[in-house]
Amino acid sequence: MSIIKLLNKKLDRTIFTTPTHNQKAQFSQNYDNFYKNDFSEIEGYDNLANPKSAILMAQGKVADIIGAKHTFFITQGATTAILAAMKALINPADKVLAARNCHKSVFNGLILTAGYVEWFMPDTDKDWGIYTKIDPKKLESTLEINDYKVFIMTSPTYEGINSDIKKISEICKKHNTYLIVDEAHGALYNFSNDLAKSAISQGADISVNSLHKTAGALNQTAILNINNDIRNIDTHIFQKAVNVFQTTSPSYPLLANIEACINYLTSKNGTDEIKNLLLEIDKFKKELKRFGIEFLEDENHDPTKLFLKKEGISGFDLSDSMYDEFNIEDELNNSVGCLYLCGIGTTKQKLEKLKNALKKVRTNPSFEPISIDFQPFPLVKMQPVDTFNRDFIYVNKNDSLLKISNIMLLPYPPGIGILYPGEAIQKWHLDYLNKDVEVIV
Ligand SMILES: Cc1ncc(COP(=O)(O)O)c(C=O)c1O
Numbered sequence: 001m002s003i004i005k006l007l008n009k010k011l012d013r014t015i016f017t018t019p020t021h022n023q024k025a026q027f028s029q030n031y032d033n034f035y036k037n038d039f040s041e042i043e044g045y046d047n048l049a050n051p052k053s054a055i056l057m058a059q060g061k062v063a064d065i066i067g068a069k070h071t072f073f074i075t076q077g078a079t080t081a082i083l084a085a086m087k088a089l090i091n092p093a094d095k096v097l098a099a100r101n102c103h104k105s106v107f108n109g110l111i112l113t114a115g116y117v118e119w120f121m122p123d124t125d126k127d128w129g130i131y132t133k134i135d136p137k138k139l140e141s142t143l144e145i146n147d148y149k150v151f152i153m154t155s156p157t158y159e160g161i162n163s164d165i166k167k168i169s170e171i172c173k174k175h176n177t178y179l180i181v182d183e184a185h186g187a188l189y190n191f192s193n194d195l196a197k198s199a200i201s202q203g204a205d206i207s208v209n210s211l212h213k214t215a216g217a218l219n220q221t222a223i224l225n226i227n228n229d230i231r232n233i234d235t236h237i238f239q240k241a242v243n244v245f246q247t248t249s250p251s252y253p254l255l256a257n258i259e260a261c262i263n264y265l266t267s268k269n270g271t272d273e274i275k276n277l278l279l280e281i282d283k284f285k286k287e288l289k290r291f292g293i294e295f296l297e298d299e300n301h302d303p304t305k306l307f308l309k310k311e312g313i314s315g316f317d318l319s320d321s322m323y324d325e326f327n328i329e330d331e332l333n334n335s336v337g338c339l340y341l342c343g344i345g346t347t348k349q350k351l352e353k354l355k356n357a358l359k360k361v362r363t364n365p366s367f368e369p370i371s372i373d374f375q376p377f378p379l380v381k382m383q384p385v386d387t388f389n390r391d392f393i394y395v396n397k398n399d400s401l402l403k404i405s406n407i408m409l410l411p412y413p414p415g416i417g418i419l420y421p422g423e424a425i426q427k428w429h430l431d432y433l434n435k436d437v438e439v440i441v
Helices: 001-006 054-065 077-089 104-113 138-144 165-174 184-191 236-246 252-265 269-290 315-326 347-359 428-431
Strands: 067-076 097-098 115-118 150-152 178-182 204-212 222-227 294-295 305-312 338-339 392-396 436-440
Touching: 054 097, 054 184, 054 222, 054 252, 067 077, 067 236, 067 252, 067 392, 077 104, 077 150, 077 178, 077 204, 077 222, 077 236, 097 104, 138 165, 150 165, 165 178, 184 204, 184 222, 184 269, 222 236, 252 269, 269 294, 269 305, 269 347, 294 392, 305 315, 305 347, 315 338, 315 347
Parallel strands: 097 115, 097 150, 150 178, 178 204
Antiparallel strands: 067 222, 204 222, 294 305, 305 338, 392 436
16 A cells, blocks of 8 residues: 555554654644745745754753753654764764663664764663663762763653663763763653653753654654753754754754644643643553553653553553554553553543553463563674674574674664674574574674
């Protein structure tokens, strides 16, 4: 079926995925005709690569709200914001410490900057099968042994776990390491007092937000925020780095969508929507807990990310049942549970539908939970920059142990690598590999 025909079909299910806007504009902006606003940088319309008027003012307004020195509007997703932040800070052979649960754009950023990576393993929660926080003590001892130019990490995680960015940024400052926080899933933190504190307000040097994931904006909208007290680097370096990756024909409708989204989030309607959503989620959880549903929660968890499990059924089977029998699609699932994402645009009716379905899903009294096994510490044999465009051969996976992978093993979502090019293939990886594996020669 053609793309046009596909999009003309009515969506036949309820989705709890990104973007959360429910396929409707949640704030006013003239989208009757996308073409009407589709300009290049004609006279009087400012230029994203060197903004001087409307775009500069809009970015400045957002930076003031967030408490940043500068905010860049990005029309190609958090991916581009991450690449630009890395390009601005990392020179070839600079040492980079990266949390292993980072999005794959970080690995690609390492290829593009030629930074040398060491991976940092975040804590794990075996009951839920997920990566959780960055342990500040473990980070401190890592930074004491080696100098790193940059530490890059994700908070919140896909499932809504927040790390203690205040402590982490203090440790990074003490060790002269720039802290980049991929806050793609925490865009709302900048605009709500009812959620966790934003990374910038807690001292991160850089934060990156996807506005399309949970903030109600269109796909590809994102912002890159630079902290006021960032050391020894001028804002124009970030502009230069953004311009390396950003198209020279940015979409004005998307730029206006970023502005409209943030105007909405800071308006009474926007803050009320977040408050109401949190109230509805609270009621939703209270009721479902009486039906054998357990939610991932802790004192600083982002409640808009409903990661849940049901007694008597695996996460995989729950996901299939919800899809096949109730037409409800989750964002991701593992052997334990399913993630249903909420945000700007998630209605009470949608939550009601999810709740009713979750109550009805059939379970099996003799169900045995599947034990969770996390990836081993990666063995980096070749730096990411050296892996690109290498000669490779295919070997049978049974002969691939400790050979250097030329492939990226990356379940998506969440887009977290379990094996990247340049890493030794370990016994643990064998179950995930195809019969023939590309290895670098
Ligand atoms: C943690 C994280 N960072 C960055 C990204 C990339 O975001 P975008 O799709 O806006 O480029 C994703 C996408 O899933 C993500 O999960």
